[in-house]
Amino acid sequence: MKSRFLFPHNWRLAGYVILFIGLAFIGYAKFTQTEVFIWHNLRSFESQSITGPSINECFDDELQSLFLITGLIVIAFSKERIEDEHIAQLRLESLQWAIYINYAIFLICLFAVYGINFFGIALYNVITPLIIFIIRFRWLMYQERKVVAA
Amino acid sequence: MKNTLRIERAIKNITQADLADQIGVSRQTINTIESNKYVPSTVLALKIARVFEKPVESIFSLEEGD
Numbered sequence: 001m002k003s004r005f006l007f008p009h010n011w012r013l014a015g016y017v018i019l020f021i022g023l024a025f026i027g028y029a030k031f032t033q034t035e036v037f038i039w040h041n042l043r044s045f046e047s048q049s050i051t052g053p054s055i056n057e058c059f060d061d062e063l064q065s066l067f068l069i070t071g072l073i074v075i076a077f078s079k080e081r082i083e084d085e086h087i088a089q090l091r092l093e094s095l096q097w098a099i100y101i102n103y104a105i106f107l108i109c110l111f112a113v114y115g116i117n118f119f120g121i122a123l124y125n126v127i128t129p130l131i132i133f134i135i136r137f138r139w140l141m142y143q144e145r146k147v148v149a150a
Numbered sequence: 151m152k153n154t155l156r157i158e159r160a161i162k163n164i165t166q167a168d169l170a171d172q173i174g175v176s177r178q179t180i181n182t183i184e185s186n187k188y189v190p191s192t193v194l195a196l197k198i199a200r201v202f203e204k205p206v207e208s209i210f211s212l213e214e215g216d
Contacts, residue, residue, distance in 0.1 A: 080176070081176075082170075082175065082176040084174070084175040084176055085175075085190070085194060086175070086176070086178070086179035086182060086183075086188050087176060087178075141178075144178040144181070144182065147178070147181060148166070148177050148181045
């Protein structure tokens with residue numbers, strides 16, 4: 001069976017590398033309290049400064065998000081060594097499971113967290129479906145392979 | 151759905167890994183079919199039947215509730 005919309009198997013390692021770079025970047029920026037990539041005199045539409053005064057924008061958080069999301073997407077959606085119909089089914093079931101869990105957690109947070117803290121939750125919610133999916137899928141694969149190896 | 155995959159394999163004396171290689175699926179897929187956790191697609195069932203040179207119905211059969 002042809003599986004569409006998946007990355008080649010060996011991309012998964014690259015995904016982990018990209019994710020690691022993202023996490024290391026976040027760790028470094030948090031730990032040293034420094035801004036690494038700053039675009040001086042940026043004029044953007046958002047700040048309505050195309051004609052007015054320019055701003056200095058730190059691109060660290062943008063880059064961190066880019067690394068995190070790209071890494072997680074590639075890890076989540078690269079093929080297994082042998083990708084067949086059964087694994088495709090596991091993949092889809094894990095994805096459905098991840099969406100359920102993600103929204104369950106989100107709904108709980110909706111009523112448990114208020115104010116500026118909720119903004120943080122909403123931000124994390126961008127990557128949690130991918131994280132839950134990866135954990136669930138890898139756990140199922142691990143379980144099945146353990147049975148086969150026994 | 152029931153299947154006699156394990157028996158057919160024993161008759162032909164091939165392992166799960168051999169069968170998986172011949173039809174291009176993972177070993178865990180053969181394992182889940184044998185333990186009735188996964189119902190293969192028609193394509194996969196036909197491929198399996200071809201390996202054992204038997205009609206699909208002699209390997210896979212419906213059971214009550216299907």
